[in-house]
Amino acid sequence: MVKQANDYNTTIRPTWCPGCGNFGIWAAIKNVLASKNWEGHNYVIVYGVGCSGNMADFIGGYGLHSLHGRSLPNAEGIKLGNHNLPVICVAGDGDTYGEAGNHLIHAARANHDITLIVHDNRIYGLTTGQASPTSEHGFKAKSTPNGLIEYPVNGLALAISEGATFVAQGFAGELQHLTEVIKKAVDHKGFSIVNVFQPCVTWNKLDTFAYFKEHTYKLEEDKHDRHSKIKAIELTLDRERLPLGVLYEEERPAYHEQEASLQEGTLISRKDYSDSVTELFKDFR
Numbered sequence: 291m292v293k294q295a296n297d298y299n300t301t302i303r304p305t306w307c308p309g310c311g312n313f314g315i316w317a318a319i320k321n322v323l324a325s326k327n328w329e330g331h332n333y334v335i336v337y338g339v340g341c342s343g344n345m346a347d348f349i350g351g352y353g354l355h356s357l358h359g360r361s362l363p364n365a366e367g368i369k370l371g372n373h374n375l376p377v378i379c380v381a382g383d384g385d386t387y388g389e390a391g392n393h394l395i396h397a398a399r400a401n402h403d404i405t406l407i408v409h410d411n412r413i414y415g416l417t418t419g420q421a422s423p424t425s426e427h428g429f430k431a432k433s434t435p436n437g438l439i440e441y442p443v444n445g446l447a448l449a450i451s452e453g454a455t456f457v458a459q460g461f462a463g464e465l466q467h468l469t470e471v472i473k474k475a476v477d478h479k480g481f482s483i484v485n486v487f488q489p490c491v492t493w494n495k496l497d498t499f500a501y502f503k504e505h506t507y508k509l510e511e512d513k514h515d516r517h518s519k520i521k522a523i524e525l526t527l528d529r530e531r532l533p534l535g536v537l538y539e540e541e542r543p544a545y546h547e548q549e550a551s552l553q554e555g556t557l558i559s560r561k562d563y564s565d566s567v568t569e570l571f572k573d574f575r
């Protein structure tokens with residue numbers, strides 16, 4: 291039977307604030323799962339901790355609600371255990387560019403075959419509105435009543451420079467476009483990152499839907515050279531005009547394709563491995 295987006299709902303209704311941009315990303319991810327006609331065991335989604343990570347309760351199928359800043363290493367472990375399984379990470383801007391900053395660098399340079407979807411609301415949503423690594427310089431929040439001293443992390447430039455092989459951007463208010471971008475990222479072999487502008491209507495009164503609508507533009511595929519790192523990084527430097535679409539793409543063997551021990555099949559298909567895991571699990575009983 292052909293799947294519909296709502297087939298991926300769980301029985302739990304989202305607890306996000308009415309109007310939150312997380313709804314748009316949730317819809318786009320479910321659209322992508324439906325376009326693949328995947329059953330719940332055909333993919334795994336690893337979530338960080340944040341309002342974004344709460345999506346773990348609202349999408350069915352294989353999933354792991356990990357720790358703040360730790361979705362990537364968990365996803366890498368899953369991918370190395372069964373490299374035939376598509377692995378997606380869902381994490382916030384605070385999670386990805388703050389706590390997981392180091393993991394982001396190493397996932398990119400290893401070219402792990404994982405898609406990371408960053409819910410970039412430029413704030414710590416779940417912990418009720420502190421400045422995040424992507425908040426604007428001068429941003430006044432509870433944690434920075436006199437204005438944020440630091441300048442924002444340029445997460446996509448970092449990903450490109452460290453070796454990510456698919457780098458894109460989307461907006462939660464552009465569902466169809468976002469669906470297409472995430473689908474391309476999931477289809478890409480290697481490390482893909484999609485930074486998604488996701489307004490937090492409760493705590494961030496600066497980076498609103500209206501703001502992103504006014505400041506974003508769609509890249510024209512025939513005009514932008516998505517194989518040039520320099521051109522892609524240049525696009526990320528402009529904080530006033532924010533590009534949507536695929537900024538950078540490159541073909542390079544993924545990590546699991548180069549790891550000698552995985553050439554004859556997945557780890558989970560090896561009896562010596564499953565026996566040792568069964569043995570290990572006895573310790574947890």
Ligand SMILES: Cc1ncc(C[n+]2csc(CCOP(=O)(O)OP(=O)(O)O)c2C)c(N)n1
Nearest residue numbers: 339340341342358382383384385414415416
């Ligand atoms: C190691 C660790 N540090 C800090 C926290 C507290 N904490 C939970 S969510 C969060 C921020 C979430 O912000 P973000 O990642 O941007 O996600 P959002 O809620 O905005 O979707 C923080 C600091 C934690 N749970 N674990």
Ligand code: SF4
Nearest residue numbers: 307310341415490491
């Ligand atoms: S606090 Fe912000 S990010 Fe969290 S659910 Fe509410 S609107 Fe969304």
Ligand SMILES: [Mg+2]
Nearest residue numbers: 382383413415
């Ligand atoms: Mg956030």
